[in-house]
Amino acid sequence: MVNTKKLYKSWNETFDCPEFDEDMICDELEYIHEKGGHVLEFHTSGFFPERWFDLVVLLRTDNSLLYDRLKARSYSEKKITENIECEILEVTADECKESYKEEVIMELQSDKPEQVEANLSKVIEWVKQWVAQKKERGEL
Numbered sequence: 309m310v311n312t313k314k315l316y317k318s319w320n321e322t323f324d325c326p327e328f329d330e331d332m333i334c335d336e337l338e339y340i341h342e343k344g345g346h347v348l349e350f351h352t353s354g355f356f357p358e359r360w361f362d363l364v365v366l367l368r369t370d371n372s373l374l375y376d377r378l379k380a381r382s383y384s385e386k387k388i389t390e391n392i393e394c395e396i397l398e399v400t401a402d403e404c405k406e407s408y409k410e411e412v413i414m415e416l417q418s419d420k421p422e423q424v425e426a427n428l429s430k431v432i433e434w435v436k437q438w439v440a441q442k443k444e445r446g447e448l
Contacts, residue, residue, distance in 0.1 A: 309336070323387045330355040352400065354407040363434055364408050366415040367427070371395055373419050 310316055315333050316326035334356065340346050341360040348356075353364065369377075371392050378388045394400060404413060414434065416427040442448040 309333075323390065324384065325387075352403060354403040356407075358408055361408065361412060362438060363431075364404060364413045365427075365431060366401060366404050366413055367418045368401070368415060369395070369417070370419050 310326055310328045310333065313336060315336055316328045317332075318327045319325070320327050337348070337356075337360075341357075344362075348360075350356075374392055374395055375388060378391055383391070401415070414430065416430065417423055418427055439448065
């Protein structure tokens, strides 16, 4: 979305990626989140309004696996190092925990295919419970 809708004002040559504009992204997504019932996947979260989310899924992985995944995506060594350092220092995790209430954060380990499947099942179960609660309250 950032690339296709050009929600950035500059390009980071070092990491070969756009430097997204937080306001442009929030403006683009505001109408979607007014209705609710959507999933948003993003690698940073602190700038999104807390009111947008009933659930925030924080995926974690072992750094040695992260290296291999990013290498397979043809990321530059600098970009791989930056991502791994962020995971070691828990930058994304800290941002998530500082930005959202603990009760809406679901932290999941995502190292192996079977964990990915189990994580998907956990999220699906959460959504089912969310829908049931909304229906009980007459909100759906």
